[in-house]
Amino acid sequence: MSDNRGMTEQAAFLFDLDGTLIDSVYQHVLAWKEALDGEGIPLSIWRIHRRIGMSGGLLINILLRDTGLDLEPARIERIARRHSAAYLRRVGEIRPLPGARELLRALTDAGIPWAIATSGRMETAQPTLDMLAVPEGVPVVTRDEVRHAKPDPDLFVTAAQRLGVDVRGATVVGDSVWDMLAAQRARSLGIGLLSGGYGTEELERAGAYRVFDDPQGMLDHLEELGGRL
Amino acid sequence: MSDNRGMTEQAAFLFDLDGTLIDSVYQHVLAWKEALDGEGIPLSIWRIHRRIGMSGGLLINILLRDTGLDLEPARIERIARRHSAAYLRRVGEIRPLPGARELLRALTDAGIPWAIATSGRMETAQPTLDMLAVPEGVPVVTRDEVRHAKPDPDLFVTAAQRLGVDVRGATVVGDSVWDMLAAQRARSLGIGLLSGGYGTEELERAGAYRVFDDPQGMLDHLEELGGRL
Numbered sequence: 001m002s003d004n005r006g007m008t009e010q011a012a013f014l015f016d017l018d019g020t021l022i023d024s025v026y027q028h029v030l031a032w033k034e035a036l037d038g039e040g041i042p043l044s045i046w047r048i049h050r051r052i053g054m055s056g057g058l059l060i061n062i063l064l065r066d067t068g069l070d071l072e073p074a075r076i077e078r079i080a081r082r083h084s085a086a087y088l089r090r091v092g093e094i095r096p097l098p099g100a101r102e103l104l105r106a107l108t109d110a111g112i113p114w115a116i117a118t119s120g121r122m123e124t125a126q127p128t129l130d131m132l133a134v135p136e137g138v139p140v141v142t143r144d145e146v147r148h149a150k151p152d153p154d155l156f157v158t159a160a161q162r163l164g165v166d167v168r169g170a171t172v173v174g175d176s177v178w179d180m181l182a183a184q185r186a187r188s189l190g191i192g193l194l195s196g197g198y199g200t201e202e203l204e205r206a207g208a209y210r211v212f213d214d215p216q217g218m219l220d221h222l223e224e225l226g227g228r229l
Numbered sequence: 230m231s232d233n234r235g236m237t238e239q240a241a242f243l244f245d246l247d248g249t250l251i252d253s254v255y256q257h258v259l260a261w262k263e264a265l266d267g268e269g270i271p272l273s274i275w276r277i278h279r280r281i282g283m284s285g286g287l288l289i290n291i292l293l294r295d296t297g298l299d300l301e302p303a304r305i306e307r308i309a310r311r312h313s314a315a316y317l318r319r320v321g322e323i324r325p326l327p328g329a330r331e332l333l334r335a336l337t338d339a340g341i342p343w344a345i346a347t348s349g350r351m352e353t354a355q356p357t358l359d360m361l362a363v364p365e366g367v368p369v370v371t372r373d374e375v376r377h378a379k380p381d382p383d384l385f386v387t388a389a390q391r392l393g394v395d396v397r398g399a400t401v402v403g404d405s406v407w408d409m410l411a412a413q414r415a416r417s418l419g420i421g422l423l424s425g426g427y428g429t430e431e432l433e434r435a436g437a438y439r440v441f442d443d444p445q446g447m448l449d450h451l452e453e454l455g456g457r458l
Contacts (some may be wrong), residue, residue, distance in 0.1 A: 024273075033255075044252055044326060
């Protein structure tokens with residue numbers, strides 16, 4: 001017997017963090033560049049940008065495959081620590097994206113469940129969660145808590161579980177192709193935002209059913225997305 | 230009588246600089262962000278990235294239109310100066326893109342004419358031209374020398390004139406949609422490179438007839454592009 005519960009119920013939104021709610025992608029990109037330069041690993045910056053949104057470990061592994069290098073786990077961990085330090089040095093210049101706080105407040109006020117699911121670790125996510133004033137009780141799932149980060153679906157599946165909703169009835173909101181691919185693997189819908197610096201077409205090709213500029217753009221269209229206020 | 234000279238002659242290549250030969254786009258983006266923040270003008274970073282490749286003045290004007298602000302010329306000039314200073318502080322971490330020096334050397338060795346045409350000013354371009362070891366006699370056209378920068382065709386038209394070739398028989402190589410649109414306006418062919426961080430599809434939609442990863446990717450396919458070595 002098919003279980004179609006969850007498919008006509010109220011919407012639930014699972015948000016990526018960097019580039020989706022927070023204007024932090026370019027600082028992450030240059031922090032990874034600095035970390036790799038520090039280990040003598042030359043890599044073009046656009047290749048890092050294309051991989052942002054994956055977990056740090058997966059990002060490093062794939063970047064190393066691109067460069068033909070093979071590194072031991074201790075060095076990978078050192079690169080990740082260098083990235084965190086370089087990112088946290090830049091965090092003072094980072095701000096929420098336009099409409100991010102307003103969108104989250106509108107969902108909360110309307111009683112629409114939402115959660116945050118980030119490939120980053122809590123160490124780098126915490127300062128930006130503070131900027132968003134995420135209310136008590138909203139699930140925040142970080143890379144520390146799941147076995148596989150995006151484009152695996154685990155982060156979004158775990159976030160849906162914490163909300164008590166069926167991930168297949170939920171909508172994933174993200175800025176990168178990795179969010180859209182993870183949404184497909186979770187059988188969620190994907191909404192793409194341009195605020196991470198990727199193009200409309202590549203988000204659509206990765207499965208986004210709608211693309212908006214940023215959280216403000218999504219807020220302006222919320223009632224088309226199942227988000228009845 | 231039609232003048233079809235120049236259409237079957239040897240290829241000539243007109244190169245953009247930032248993001249095309251030099252891995253400098255992300256530093257330019259954050260330098261503009263710093264300059265705008267310094268003037269109290271809030272703007273999402275991806276919107277700056279989408280406008281990079283235009284002249285500084287045009288970029289500021291369009292960004293201001295996006296924000297609904299209207300600034301006097303003196304303030305625009307001050308933002309441009311802040312950008313130059315912020316960029317030049319970062320220039321030590323900037324490197325040529327993979328294959329850039331090898332591609333230019335291969336063209337020079339084969340006697341294929343090439344030039345550089347950048348929307349930047351000589352002040353910010355000079356340090357990266359030095360990294361490329363551009364030979365004596367290669368035309369370098371900067372924003373200082375033309376009335377309108379990209380997406381107007383003036384920079385590429387002037388570069389072709391300095392080479393003594395017909396711009397309509399030349400090939401423009403750039404990383405941004407502005408390069409591809411300027412190429413169309415000059416009736417040149419456009420080759421897009423992904424190394425500025427834009428997507429394949431948006432470069433193709435702006436008119437690129439081929440898209441490669443970076444200068445190395447173009448070098449690997451040079452003989453398909455009229456560049457007989």
